[in-house]
Amino acid sequence: SSSRKDSKQLLCLFKNVRVRTLTKSDYPFSNNSFKDIFPRRGLFENKRFKSCAIVASAGSLTQSNLGDFIDSHDMVLRFNHAPTDHFERDVGSKTTFRIVNSQVVSKPTFGFLHSSLYRNITILIWDPSRYMSSLEEWFKKPDFNLFTNYLEHRSKYKKTKSYILNPQSLWELWIFLQKQSVHQMRRNPPSSGFLGLAVLLSHCDYVDMFEYIPSVRVTKRCHYYDAEDNPACTFGVWHPLASEKLFAYSLNIASDKTVFQNGYIRIPGFKKYC
Numbered sequence: 001s002s003s004r005k006d007s008k009q010l011l012c013l014f015k016n017v018r019v020r021t022l023t024k025s026d027y028p029f030s031n032n033s034f035k036d037i038f039p040r041r042g043l044f045e046n047k048r049f050k051s052c053a054i055v056a057s058a059g060s061l062t063q064s065n066l067g068d069f070i071d072s073h074d075m076v077l078r079f080n081h082a083p084t085d086h087f088e089r090d091v092g093s094k095t096t097f098r099i100v101n102s103q104v105v106s107k108p109t110f111g112f113l114h115s116s117l118y119r120n121i122t123i124l125i126w127d128p129s130r131y132m133s134s135l136e137e138w139f140k141k142p143d144f145n146l147f148t149n150y151l152e153h154r155s156k157y158k159k160t161k162s163y164i165l166n167p168q169s170l171w172e173l174w175i176f177l178q179k180q181s182v183h184q185m186r187r188n189p190p191s192s193g194f195l196g197l198a199v200l201l202s203h204c205d206y207v208d209m210f211e212y213i214p215s216v217r218v219t220k221r222c223h224y225y226d227a228e229d230n231p232a233c234t235f236g237v238w239h240p241l242a243s244e245k246l247f248a249y250s251l252n253i254a255s256d257k258t259v260f261q262n263g264y265i266r267i268p269g270f271k272k273y274c
């Protein structure tokens with residue numbers, strides 16, 4: 001017998017990484033106005049979905065015709081300012097959940113306080129803290145100032161449940177990935193895509209993740225929604241994308257045809273095997 005771990009064992013190890021959002025008992029938020037602002041219930045607390053779709057924003061979604069299949073899932077996760085208008089045929093139109101980074105929250109060009117992209121759904125916001133820094137240090141000096149617009153968004157759109165990620169979870173995910181990888185990883189947090197996978201595996205019977213592992217449609221295009229050519233979006237430059245993707249692929253239970261022709265991996269939720 002070998003020491004090679006199978007995909008179920010890897011999945012159950014992954015389950016031990018708890019993704020946490022900030023709560024009213026986390027100092028310094030326990031001592032400032034945030035404690036009354038965070039949603040009362042946790043992120044998808046006690047919520048279970050049969051099928052979940054994660055739509056990576058990759059250029060290879062163009063001409064995929066995956067829209068109807070994506071929308072047939074019980075919940076759909078999208079990232080940052082990725083639109084559906086005008087792209088329905090390839091990416092669908094349903095959005096249940098959006099993960100946005102602090103650049104999108106803080107820079108006016110993304111319209112976080114005004115655009116309908118960020119309303120009537122669940123939102124998880126993240127900002128990279130320095131490795132091992134305390135919540136207090138991070139609160140005083142975030143990478144991008146997400147806090148001001150978070151407060152305003154919470155008070156403007158009461159029906160939108162928006163959460164802030166505890167940035168220590170990013171580093172727990174990073175440490176986990178590094179443990180599973182034979183390669184030395186850059187010390188930058190995982191991408192929004194990997195964070196989304198980590199969150200949804202606790203709440204979904206299975207997760208279909210679209211064009212995260214690039215299919216035969218892969219091109220240099222960064223996103224399906226704009227014309228920028230940049231292969232680093234797919235293969236990594238700042239985020240440890242290659243390690244994330246190799247790990248996610250090691251959990252895949254779909255056939256090669258599904259992954260590389262149709263363009264998605266399928267990963268069973270934690271509940272089934274762990």
Ligand code: NCC
Pocket residue numbers: 055056057058059079080081100101103104190191192193194211212213221222223233234235238239
């Ligand atoms: O590009 P981005 O990511 O918004 O994409 C969301 C997630 O989809 C997966 N992806 C994307 C493109 C591609 N060709 N292949 C992919 O697999 C990745 O998992 C990615 O996480 C982010 O993670 O938040 C990121 O955000 C952008 C950018 O800030 C926002 O789009 C707003 O403009 C970052 N780019 C830059 O800062 C220039 C990107 O590095 C990560």
